[in-house]
Amino acid sequence: MDVIVTPTPRLQGEIQALSSKNYTTRYLLVAALAEGTSTIYYPAHSEDSDAMRRCIRDLGATIEEDDEKIVITGFGRNPSDVKELDVGNAGAVLRFLMAIAALSPEVTFINRYPDSLGKRPHDDLIDALGQLGVEVQHREGKLPITIRGGKPRGGKITVSGSVSSQFLSALLFLTPLLEEDSEIEVLHDLKSKVVVGQTLEVLEQAGIVIEASEDLMHYRVAGRQRYEAKKYIVQGDYPGSAAILAAAAVTNSDIIVHRLEEKSKQGERAIIDVLRAMEVPLTHENGIVRVQGNGKLKALEFDGDKATDAVLAMVAAAVFAEGTSRFYDVENLRFKECDRITDYLNELRKAGANVEERRDEIIVHGRPEGVEGGVEINAHYDHRVIMALTVVGLRAKEPIRIRDAHHVAKSYPIFFDHLRALGANIEWVE
Structure with a gap:
């Protein structure tokens, strides 16, 4: 389905931030890898977290859920033999479970999204799994992928971090369960180090001991460890909230978002600092963010690798800033659900934004007077692109129609409900 976003001069009201998708998927996985029963309070509900639920159930975890919590009895190091x-x-979810599937005789990951996930490369993880003695059948590093494991071996492992940190996180989930100790060395660069920090935080909470170098490029992992059954509480989600806060920043607004921890390790927490640097009036205390936007923003420069999943929302705000903004070190955006540099900027141009791309940079020449809108644009099946384009539509001069906007459910199923509750003029259309 599509949405039509009509220019909305004012947003006002209060919402509760959605629970974190990143933490939910990690807690679901470590609960499944424990030999016992774990409880996760306030888990996120999105296509991603639902995919992890579905897959760990297929692999042998028992799951019971109510409105507040999910209770999981794990399969430990012995997943069910699924085909x-x-x-x-x-x-x-794919990358984490490619590693865990190494504990099974043979698992094939099917390809239901050939135009999105089906285009994304996984060669770096495939190479690393090969070093563990795991045979991987694939199509030029892409889905469908068959893992033939059963008895992966620890030892010295190298993995590139230049495309995604998820390959490293996958190995960090697997190696504690192996018989041998492991040493992991990250080659080249490591993207999204903050997200690796989240993985290490969750592993520590689950009772796993990992020695990590200060630069997060080297790891020592003892084998024969066991995940402990625990209770976890999922914090509010900064990546999704970034689009809500950006929407408030570009309009006249008075909105409050609850459940956003000041000391969160989510890199996308930087949306608060970015909006402050853009001179957006806001406060953040006791887990509550209040934005009293006046539509006036200043340009800035920002290292996007620190907050990958908030960059598109930041760029949307910068479209209306006074001056030229630069978001650098963002090349890994090209390897997401779509090319979040080329594809996203092409759609912004259709709406009237003045933007440029470099290999690893996004340049935004702000238009404080607004953009024309009045167009139909393609979100490329990407939830982050959908949310960011919606922010632009709220400040456009004419309505914008966003195609296939239902894919926002990948991370934030009630994104449009939340915006409408705040006064946004948004309509679903067939």
Whole structure:
């Protein structure tokens, strides 16, 4: 389905931030890898987290859920022998479970999204799994992928971090369960180090001991460890909230978002600092963010690798800023559900934004007077692109129609409900 976003001069009201997708998927996985019963309070509900639920159930976890919590009895290091897994369009779920599937005799990950996840490369993880003695059948590093494991071996492993940190996280989930100790060396560069920090945080909470170098490029992992059954509480989600806060920044607004921890390790927490640097009036205390936007923003420069999943929302705000903004070190955006540099900027141009791309940079020449809108644009099946284009539509002069906007459900199923509750003029259309 499509949405029509009509220019909306004012947003006002209060919402509760959605629960974090990143933490939910990690807690679901470590609960499944524990030999016992774990409880996760306030888990996220999205296509990604639902994909992890579905797959760990297929692998042998028992799951019971109510409105507040999910209770999981794990399969430990002995997943069920399943022939196929369907991760939907969830890249992180695929990569984490490619590693865990190494504990099974043979698992094929099917390809239901050939135009999105089906185009994304996984060669770096495939190479690393080969070093563990795992045979991987694939199509030029892409889905469908068959893992033939059963008895992966620890030892010295190298993995590139230049495309995604998810390959490293996958190895960090697997190696504690192996008989041998492991040493992991990250080659080249490591993208999204903050997200690796989240993985290490969750592993520590689950009772796993990993020695990590200060630069996060080297790891020592003792084998024969066991995941402990625990209770976890999922914090509010900064990546999704970034689009809500950006929407408030570009309009006249008075909105409050609850459940956003000041000391969160989510890199996308930087949306608060970015909006402050853009001179957006806001406060952040006791887990509550209040934005009293006046539509006036200043340009800035920002290292996007620190907050990958908030960059598109930041760019949307910068479209209306006074001056030229630069978001650098963002090349890994090209390897997401779509090319979040070329594809996204092409759609912004259709709406009237003045933007440029470099290999690893996004340049935004702000238009404080607004953009024309009045066009139909393609979100390329990407939830982050959908949310960011919606922010632009709220400040356009004419309505914008966003195609296939239902794919926002990948991470934020009630995104449009939340915006409408705040006063946004948004309509679903066939």
